[in-house]
Amino acid sequence: MALRSAKLTLFSPLHGFVDKGRSSLLQRRRSMAPTATLDKNEELRRLREVNIDEAPGRRRVRDSLKDIQLNLDHILFKTPETGIKTKESFEVNSRGVEIFSKSWLPEASKPRALVCFCHGYGDTCTFFFEGMFLLRLALSGYGVFAMDYPGFGLSEGLHGYIPSFDLLVQDVMEHYSNMKANPEFSSLPSFLFGQSMGGAVSLKIHLKQPNAWTGAVLLAPMCKIADDLVPPPVLKQILIGLANVLPKHKLVPQKDLAEAGFRDIRKREMTLYNMICYSGKPRLRTAVEMLRTTQEIEKQLQEVSLPILILHGQADTVTDPSVSRELYEKAKSPDKKIVLYENAYHSLLEGEPDDMILRVLSDIISWLDDHSLQAEGSSVTTM
Known part of the structure; x- marks a missing residue:
């Protein structure tokens, strides 16, 4: 999920509120990013006024904040990019929608396998995940998309x-199916990686393509929305009705997701700079679609058949770790593993203390290494 403090949201460029506290936070961040452009407060004030409801505004803001992002004092922005080929693309899909994508590939060798990332609600692949986990996977020999x-x-x-x-899932399936069909990659093992809502996207893709993937890593998957994030039944029915009339309106209440998702307070403050994430109240149709999807997935857990690694923080209050346990128990896959991290919150790769982030990364890479080797061995045996 995209995680930004509700307090910070009030000062964000998305909503045009008066800035009452952001400048003091920026002052604290000067020591954190001395070579970035934090001194250009005039530029930041200008960016806060950009309307990012549509893609051109979001692209402008992202381009303007690249230097700041790369100099944030986060363990996952400290990996050198040497030896990695990166590519950014904009392509119009079969529905006529222009999709942004990015890839990270080992420069000196063929990838050992492909990892296809599905981001969380409101999020993007160009902030935390751009500078950290995706790059580290590529340094471990994987082609990351x-x-x-x-x-x-x-x-x-x-x-x-x-x-x-369902259309969102179809768009993701189309993009990754086209990528996997590339002769350069078509013979390689391929893994889905879904974080939060991206876990729901990954599971839906698997259920539609049960034999198309070597395995899946599910990080705090949204198999069910936590009970305290769901409106009371009466309000929920009202919102469902309103969604048919005012689908784009933002009327759904939401708790402070950054506080709920980031255990490390210093890292929580860095979410301020993820300006292009969606941090407003969920739009009515969006909320209804997410609720409907989680209800569908809950009923299909026993149909999950591919090898899966499920990782979840035991203190997660955004997505329910007990449902991850239920997924683990009900999935019919003979190859499944779950790791529950004591005291960890929702954002295992962005918002935890450094030692926990490194532990989670190690668990992911170790599992991918093992299953890539198994897939290679199986391919050799059947040839």
Whole structure:
């Protein structure tokens, strides 16, 4: 999920509120990013006024903040990019939607396998995940591919709007199927990696393509929205009715997701600079589609058959770790593993203390290494 403090949201450029506290936070961040452009407060004030409801505004803001992002004092922005080929693309898909995508590939060798990333609600593949986990996977020999969903990040569409979760899944399937069909990659093992809502996207893709993937890594997957994030039943029915009339309106209440998701307070403050994430109240149709999707997935957990690694913080209050345990128990896959991290929150790769982030990364890479070797061995045996 995109995680930015509700307090910070009030000062964000998305909503045009008066800045009452952001400048003091920026002053504190000067020591954190001395070579970045934090001294250009005039530019930051200008960026706060940019309308990012549509993709051109989001792209402009992202381009202007690249230097600041790369100099944030976060362990996952400290990996050198030497030896990695990166590529950014904008391509119009079969529905006529312009999709932003990015890839990270080992420069000196063929990838050992492909990892296709599905980001969380409101998020993008161009901030935390751009500078950290994706790069580290590429340094471990994997070809990593990511895309922004329509309406999120740098892809075309109204910000934060999901008119149909099934169409969103279809867009992701199309993009990654086209990528996997490339002769350069078609013989390689391929893994889905879904974080939060991206876990739901990954599971939906698997259920539609049960034999197309070597395995999946699910990080705090959104198999069910935590009970305290769901409106009371009466209000929920009212919101469902309103969604048919005012689908794009932002009327759904939401708790402070950055506080709920980031255990490390210093890292939580860095979410301020993820300006192109969607941090407003969920749009009505978006909220209804997410609720409907999680209800569908809950009923299909026993149909999950591919090798899966499930990682979840035991203190996660955004997505329910007990449902991850239920997924682990019900999935019919004979190859499944779950790791529950004591005291960890929702954002395992962005918002935890450094030692926990490194532990989670190690668990992911170790599992991918083992399953890539198994897939290679199976391919050799059947030849």
